[in-house]
Amino acid sequence: xxxxxxxxxxxxxxxxxxxxxxxxxxxxxxxxxxxxxxxxxxxxxxxxxxxxxxxxxxxxxxxxx
Ligand SMILES: [Zn+2]
Numbered sequence: 001x002x003x004x005x006x007x008x009x010x011x012x013x014x015x016x017x018x019x020x021x022x023x024x025x026x027x028x029x030x031x032x033x034x035x036x037x038x039x040x041x042x043x044x045x046x047x048x049x050x051x052x053x054x055x056x057x058x059x060x061x062x063x064x065x
Pocket of ligand 1: 057
């Protein structure tokens with residue numbers, strides 16, 4: 001995972017595999033991993049990057065990007 005600058009990363013999307021979505025916020029270090037086709041689809045529909053930004057503890061401290 002070196003070189004990953006955070007954000008959203010989807011892996012194992014090939015047919016027959018269980019998709020995995022990783023979300024990493026580099027501002028506060030929050031990492032979430034969601035596995036499963038339906039759960040990943042739901043997760044993405046919620047736009048996790050935007051949703052997290054609203055609740056990110058680092059943002060609340062006044063950090064702007
Ligand atoms: Zn955050």
